[in-house]
Amino acid sequence: MTHSKKVVIVTGATSGIGEAVVEAFAATGASLVLVGRDRERGQRALESVQKFNCQAELMLGDVADSSFADQVINSSVERFGKVSVLVNSAGIIRRRSVPETTDDDWRQTFDANVSGVFYFSRAAVKAMRKTGGGSIVNVASNVGLVGRPGLAAYCASKGAVVLLTKAMALDHAKEQISVNAVCPGAVDTPMLVSAHNKPVSIDEVLQMNIDSTPQGRVATAKEIAGLTLYLASEEARHITGVAIPIDGGVTAG
Template sequence: MTQSNKVVIVTGATSGIGEAVVEAFAATGASLVLVGRDRERGQRALEAVKALKCQAELMLGDVADSAFADHVVTSSVARFGKVDVLVNSAGIIRRGSAVDTTDDDWRQTFDANVNGVFYFSRAAVKSMRQTGGGSIVNIASNVGLVGCPGLAAYCASKGAVVLLTQAMALDHAREQITINAVCPGAVDTPMLVSAHSKPVTAAEILQRNVDSIPQGRVASPKEIASLTLFLAGEGARHITGVAIPIDGGFTAG
């Protein structure tokens, strides 16, 4: 699969799934715009991309800032001439039931997981419709499709991403813009073991997730990146408005 002539923006590009997505597109020779908040991690990711002889740029900011989203897209077009692909991978997790979720936890979750997706997607569509189309892939979650205890804010935010994906896909289908959601289950990233209220080891968390998955293992970030790469490619031009679980059979149960 070639993406060598593609210009790709990836949010959350400096760790976890986003970093794996960057690596997958870089391997195809795409030009990349890496969006993140951590300068040190961002510089390392940028150097890794440039080592593959790809054109790349790092842009630091808050995805929940609509002006920043507009600036990233405008700057990408100014440098590379277009935006072909947007991957919305930035996100956070706050654990707790509704009664255990503070106002700040709720707002922060929706700022990062929903508002950022909306602002970047809106900006990207405005650009893509002028250049003949493109692809947006939103990293949602399987708990945006089915409920999960102890994750009220996270489930609600990822459910919002799924429905935003479907609504935007319908709005822009005739403009040759495909918009899809990837819905991972447990993935071997730092987020999987983060933000737990009670002391617990990474090994314990990993085993709990393994035990709940029919395949008996968690996914690697590279597996999520592979599906993302496919949905952004020419072989998926007739796929739009879908939310695809990639969770080892968890949602099948």
């Protein structure tokens, strides 16, 4: 798979899956725009891709700000001439049932997980139309396909991402814009151990997820990045509107 002439925008690029996606595309020679909120982490991520001798820039802001999304897309077009791939990886998690979920929990979860995908996709589609197409890959979750206790807002938001993916795929299929979702289960990233209601160790969380996964292990961020890379490749041009679980068999049962 080659992406050497592609311009790739990745949200949530400074940590976890997003950071792994950035490195995977950088290794193919793609030009990259890293989108994040933390300047220090962003600079580290930017420096880490310099070894691949690819063009890359960092843009800091809130993905739930539609004007920021427009700014990122427009800046990418101005610098690189086009947008080939958008990977919507930014997201947050709140581990609460409906009665436990506050108004702020709900709003923040949907702002980051759904509105960010919508705003960036809307801006990217407009740019992709002008250059003959492109690819959007949304990082959803297997809990957007099946429910899970204690994750009410997160499940709802990722389910919204899955159906938004399918709707966009149908709307833009004839414009040669593919839109797909990857749906990870447990992944060994900082998010896996974040936002728990009681203090837990990394080892405890990993073991809990290992025990509940048929393959007996959790995924690496690099594995999710590999699927993302494929869905954005020329080899996957005929794939659109799918939401692919990558969860070691959790959703197979």
